[in-house]
Amino acid sequence: xxxxxxxxxxxxxxxxxxxxxxxxxxxxxxxxxxxxxxxxxxxxxxxxxxxxxxxxxxxxxxxxxxxxxxxxxxxxxxxxxxxxxxxxxxxxxxxxxxxxxxxxxxxxxxxxxxxxxxxxxxxxxxxxxxxxxxxxxxxxxxxxxxxxxxxxxxxxxxxxxxxxxxxxxxxxxxxxxxxxxxxxxxxxxxxxxxxxxxxxxxxxxxxxxxxxxxxxxxxxxxxxxxxxxxxxxxxxxxxxxxxxxxxxxxxxxxxxxxxxxxxxxxxxxxxxxxxxxxxxxxxxxxxxxxxxxxxxxxxxxxxxxxxxxxxxxxxxxxxxxxxxxxxxxxxxxxxxxxxxxxxxxxxxxxxxxxxx
Numbered sequence: 001x002x003x004x005x006x007x008x009x010x011x012x013x014x015x016x017x018x019x020x021x022x023x024x025x026x027x028x029x030x031x032x033x034x035x036x037x038x039x040x041x042x043x044x045x046x047x048x049x050x051x052x053x054x055x056x057x058x059x060x061x062x063x064x065x066x067x068x069x070x071x072x073x074x075x076x077x078x079x080x081x082x083x084x085x086x087x088x089x090x091x092x093x094x095x096x097x098x099x100x101x102x103x104x105x106x107x108x109x110x111x112x113x114x115x116x117x118x119x120x121x122x123x124x125x126x127x128x129x130x131x132x133x134x135x136x137x138x139x140x141x142x143x144x145x146x147x148x149x150x151x152x153x154x155x156x157x158x159x160x161x162x163x164x165x166x167x168x169x170x171x172x173x174x175x176x177x178x179x180x181x182x183x184x185x186x187x188x189x190x191x192x193x194x195x196x197x198x199x200x201x202x203x204x205x206x207x208x209x210x211x212x213x214x215x216x217x218x219x220x221x222x223x224x225x226x227x228x229x230x231x232x233x234x235x236x237x238x239x240x241x242x243x244x245x246x247x248x249x250x251x252x253x254x255x256x257x258x259x260x261x262x263x264x265x266x267x268x269x270x271x272x273x274x275x276x277x278x279x280x281x282x283x284x285x286x287x288x289x290x291x292x293x294x295x296x297x298x299x300x301x302x303x304x305x306x307x308x309x310x311x312x313x314x315x316x317x318x319x320x321x322x323x324x325x326x327x328x329x330x331x332x333x334x335x336x337x338x339x340x341x342x343x344x345x346x347x348x349x350x351x352x353x354x355x356x
Contacts, residue, residue: 045236046234046236047133047140047234048140048235048348049133049141049142049232049235049237050140050142050239050240051142051143051144051150051154051238051240052142052143052144052242052335053147053239053240053241053322053325053328054322055242055243055249055318056253056314056315056318057249057311057315058335059336060144060242061094061098061143062334062335062336063143063335063336063340063341063344064335067344067345068102068141070341070345071141071348072138073102073141074103074104074105075102075105075141076104076105076129076132077105077106077143078106078143078144078146078149078150079091079107079144079145079149080148082107082108083106083109083110084108084110084112085108085109085111086268086272086275087287089264089268089286090260090269090286090290093107094107105128106124106128111276113277113279115280118148118149118152119157121152121153122152122153122156125142125153129142129235133235141238147318147322154231154232155230155231156231156232162215163211167214167215168207171183171207172203172207175203181200183203183207184200187210190209190210191209191219191220193219194209194219237327238329238347238348239326239327240328240331241322241325242331242333242334242335242340243331244332245332249334253308253311254308254312257304257307257311258304258308260307266290266293266294266300268290269282269287269291269294270294272287273294285314289303289304289306289310290303292306329347
């Protein structure tokens with residue numbers, strides 16, 4: 001998740017100079033000028049947005065809540081599964097009490113059978129940051145573990161044309177009528193560069209690539225050249241990364257997975273399947289293993305072990321992704337440790353002080 005925090009003159013013990021920089025009128029003017037291009041302010045003079053990132057289980061939620069309380073903030077989730085309603089146990093969403101105590105955004109905004117893309121996330125999250133910084137007069141902080149969503153927010157991402165279900169159905173029917181590899185051959189004629197990057201048996205990606213080529217009347221590879229050319233403007237970004245010791249992180253993930261199943265993840269999954277069917281959202285970690293229990297391919301103990309391994313592998317991939325993020329201030333501890341909270345607060349105060 002990502003958090004949006006604010007600095008109110010009456011609630012944050014900052015010098016008068018710092019408060020003046022982040023005062024409501026000053027924040028609104030700087031943000032409007034930056035977005036409109038009427039000025040070219042220095043990055044440190046812009047409203048502050050804090051991005052809390054790190055692997056699953058590293059304590060991002062705990063840190064975001066602590067900082068939101070300290071700076072009178074709001075939390076904007078950056079999690080690709082937490083956007084779905086009804087998916088509670090497998091997503092480690094903040095508790096309902098925490099969500100009632102601290103304003104949260106982009107949690108439970110879609111049904112599990114509704115597609116929710118990184119491009120859609122970027123659009124909504126950017127709108128929220130601007131509203132919080134200008135209308136609510138708050139300095140945004142943001143927290144999350146979905147690297148693609150983070151990149152879409154900060155750098156921009158090629159969203160592509162909307163899904164065309166009729167076209168997709170025709171392509172699937174045609175693929176069944178023709179010999180193996182037909183979709184790949186079609187894509188090669190439309191966009192040879194993209195065909196080189198997609199395996200001939202990866203039907204979902206082949207269909208999406210063909211769909212984009214036909215809908216946009218342009219090769220996907222050409223459209224992707226614009227990816228990352230729409231960076232987030234109007235904010236000074238402070239990236240705070242959590243990187244606890246791997247052995248301790250894996251121990252925590254193992255415990256959390258076991259607790260998810262003990263709390264009723266299999267039953268939650270049963271209810272979601274009954275309501276929505278085997279939708280893509282239910283192929284996410286935890287839910288995938290719970291489905292295997294329901295179809296009889298795994299016992300509960302086997303599913304727990306598979307989920308634990310899956311979460312450990314995912315945490316490793318997340319760190320590989322986040323290591324490529326620029327200018328991350330890494331903290332080698334969990335987010336719920338008092339030392340971590342103090343260090344993060346100092347980083348925020350330092351960024352605000354630099355704006356004087």
